Every structure is written in C-alpha cells, then in structure tokens.
Amino acid sequence: MAAKKSQKKSNVSAEELLEYYRDMLLIRRFEEKAGQLYGMGLIGGFCHLYIGQEAVVVGLEAAAKEGDKRITSYRDHGHMLACGMDPKGVMAELTGREGGYSKGKGGSMHMFSSEKHFYGGHGIVGAQVPLGAGLAFSDKYKGNDNVTFTYFGDGAANQGQIYETFNMAALWDLPVIFVIENNQYAMGTSQKRSTSTPDLYTRGEAFGIPGEIVDGMNVLAVKEASEKAVAHCRAGKGPYVLEVKTYRYRGHSMSDPAKYRTRDEVQKMRDERDPIEQVRDLLLTGKHASEDDLKAIDKDIKAVVNESAEFAKESPEPDLSELWTDIYAEELPQENA
Numbered sequence: 404m405a406a407k408k409s410q411k412k413s414n415v416s417a418e419e420l421l422e423y424y425r426d427m428l429l430i431r432r433f434e435e436k437a438g439q440l441y442g443m444g445l446i447g448g449f450c451h452l453y454i455g456q457e458a459v460v461v462g463l464e465a466a467a468k469e470g471d472k473r474i475t476s477y478r479d480h481g482h483m484l485a486c487g488m489d490p491k492g493v494m495a496e497l498t499g500r501e502g503g504y505s506k507g508k509g510g511s512m513h514m515f516s517s518e519k520h521f522y523g524g525h526g527i528v529g530a531q532v533p534l535g536a537g538l539a540f541s542d543k544y545k546g547n548d549n550v551t552f553t554y555f556g557d558g559a560a561n562q563g564q565i566y567e568t569f570n571m572a573a574l575w576d577l578p579v580i581f582v583i584e585n586n587q588y589a590m591g592t593s594q595k596r597s598t599s600t601p602d603l604y605t606r607g608e609a610f611g612i613p614g615e616i617v618d619g620m621n622v623l624a625v626k627e628a629s630e631k632a633v634a635h636c637r638a639g640k641g642p643y644v645l646e647v648k649t650y651r652y653r654g655h656s657m658s659d660p661a662k663y664r665t666r667d668e669v670q671k672m673r674d675e676r677d678p679i680e681q682v683r684d685l686l687l688t689g690k691h692a693s694e695d696d697l698k699a700i701d702k703d704i705k706a707v708v709n710e711s712a713e714f715a716k717e718s719p720e721p722d723l724s725e726l727w728t729d730i731y732a733e734e735l736p737q738e739n740a
C-alpha cells in the first residue's frame with residue numbers, strides 16, 4: 404500500500420533508490436549485529452538501537468551537503484552511519500576499544516566526528532537541541548549556507564529547553580532543522596499518555612517557525628520534506644520543524660522488556676510499513692533491480708558489518724594512560740577558531 408503511494412509521488416532514479424536501500428540496510432544489519440554483541444557481553448553500558456527508524460536519517464541526509472552539521476540523542480548509531488562515519492570505528496566504540504571514535508572512552512552515546520560534522524551522541528534528553536542551535540549560530544555568524552540537523556524524540560519535545568531554543572533560533576533566523584523523531588514512545592510511555600497535543604509539528608508555531616508532518620517509514624517522503632526544509636534554511640529564512648512519524652521495533656534500550664505494547668503492534672508495523680521493504684518493493688516492481696541484485700547488496704552489507712564486528716573484537720582495550728587525555732580542549736585549528 405504505502406509503497407504504491409510513494410511510487411506515484413516520486414520520480415526518483417534507480418541509483419538513488421539503490422543508495423537508500425543500501426544505506427538503510429547498513430543501519431539495520433549494523434544494529435542487529437550490535438544487539439548480538441551486546442547479548443554476548445561484548446558491549447557494556449547503555450545501547451539504544453535504531454531498528455525501524457532507518458528511513459528518517461537516510462531521507463534527511465539525502466538533502467545534506469558537505470559542511471552541514473548533525474547532532475542527536477543517545478539513539479545515534481544510524482545517524483553516524485548515514486553521514487558516512489566508518490562502521491568499524493562506531494562498532495569499536497560500542498565495544499569500548501582503542502579503535503573506536505572516542506578511543507573506547509565514550510561508548511554508544513558519546514561519539515563525535517569533526518570530519519563528518521557529527522556532534523554527538525547525547526545522553527541527557529533534549530540537551531542536544533540548544534547545542535544544535537549553537538552550531539547553526541556558528542554558521543550564521545561565519546556567513547556560510549550550512550544547515551544543522553538537530554534530532555530529538557517525541558519525549559524530548561515536551562522539555563522546556565526545546566522552547567527556549569525555538570525562541571532564540573527564530574529570533575536570530577538560525578539555519579537549523581529541528582527533526583522530531585516521533586517513534587511514539589518515550590521509554591515505556593506512549594505519546595498518548597504523555598502529550599497534551601498530538602501534533603508535534605505545530606510546536607514551533609508560537610515562535611513563527613513553520614512545521615510539517617512527514618511519514619518517517621517512507622524514505623522518499625522524508626527526502627522530499629528534507630529538501631524543502633533545507634532550502635528554507637539555506638535561503639536564510641530561519642529554522643524549520645519536521646515531525647517525522649516513525650517506530651522503533653526494539654525496546655527503548657537493550658534492557659527494556661517492552662511490556663507497554665503488544666507484540667502484535669510491533670509485528671503489524673514490520674509487516675505493513677517497514678521502510679526497507681518499501682524501497683525493496685519499489686526496486687523490484689519498477690524493475691530497477693532483480694532479486695539477485697538485491698541479494699548481492701545484502702551480501703556486501705553483511706560483509707561490511709562482519710568486518711566492523713571483527714575489528715571491534717580485535718582492537719585493544721584503551722591504555723590506562725588514556726584516562727588523562729581528552730579532558731581539556733586543545734587549541735583549536737585556525738579555521739575553527
């Protein structure tokens with residue numbers, strides 16, 4: 404059903420569809436592998452998987468250009484892979500090893516890449532939102548046309564600091580896209596139980612920020628909305644809100660028994676709305692790819708993910724002396740000063 408809808412709406416090329424298929428599948432398989440390594444005791448601490456939400460970040464990234472920034476919460480592995488960070492470095496950080504993006508000292512929720520303009524990975528709900536506006540402020544100040552994608556959840560959307568940020572972002576016309584990843588739950592609390600007005604995309608209205616609701620299980624719909632929001636920000640018209648309706652298949656974190664929803668609810672979403680299956684359908688029915696082509700892609704992705712897991716197991720534990728590094732900021736390189 405949904406696949407047919409997106410097929411009608413888009414004139415997307417086969418190459419693009421294949422790229423989205425690959426990017427979403429990489430996130431899905433990476434997260435499945437992370438879940439396995441967690442079960443084997445190789446990953447410690449918190450670990451929040453992104454399975455089910457892949458179309459959100461892949462669709463948003465489809466409209467990004469070099470120089471754009473992104474910042475998100477603790478559910479961050481998909482964001483890192485979608486902006487081109489190396490799966491090996493991400494997986495090795497999950498296992499707490501030297502080869503990880505934070506040299507094994509950060510773990511799942513605390514990874515950064517200045518090269519890919521990825522600013523974390525934040526464990527405090529909503530904390531990344533004012534930081535995202537700050538990143539956008541830096542671009543506005545420097546006079547370039549970069550935008551910042553600032554992701555947060557439906558639960559975070561009820562926090563006070565979000566609205567202080569909306570006010571400043573609108574007042575200063577900051578080039579920031581506030582992406583509300585509405586996966587319908589904040590830990591075990593459904594949006595219905597926690598939120599007085601269900602339409603989170605209208606939350607910017609009081610500040611004069613335009614907003615839109617987007618089908619987050621449909622990567623093409625997300626891409627289209629992202630292009631619109633990005634064009635708005637690059638044109639200097641200030642911030643934009645996108646409420647992207649999505650769904651997480653796994654528990655809130657690896658330690659969540661998920662008793663607050665039925666198995667049927669999750670299964671129905673998987674069967675009827677899965678973002679990867681939708682693109683797979685488009686590729687096959689549009690004869691852009693054969694079953695064999697897709698099998699070959701699956702095999703490639705599995706190899707990349709297995710390689711990342713091997714690296715994450717073999718990379719050494721950080722040396723004790725690392726306890727004393729990365730504590731204070733070093734002098735900034737001139738272009739960032």
Ligand SMILES: Cc1ncc(C[n+]2csc(CCOP(=O)(O)OP(=O)(O)O)c2C)c(N)n1
Pocket residue numbers: 476478526527528555556557558559560586588589590655
């Ligand atoms: C300030 C703060 N309060 C509470 C928590 C505990 N906590 C962690 S995640 C979470 C739910 C957030 O849900 P949502 O924003 O919808 O994001 P999702 O996990 O669904 O991606 C809560 C309450 C926290 N980490 N920080």
Ligand SMILES: [Mg+2]
Pocket residue numbers: 556557558584585586587588589590
């Ligand atoms: Mg949520």
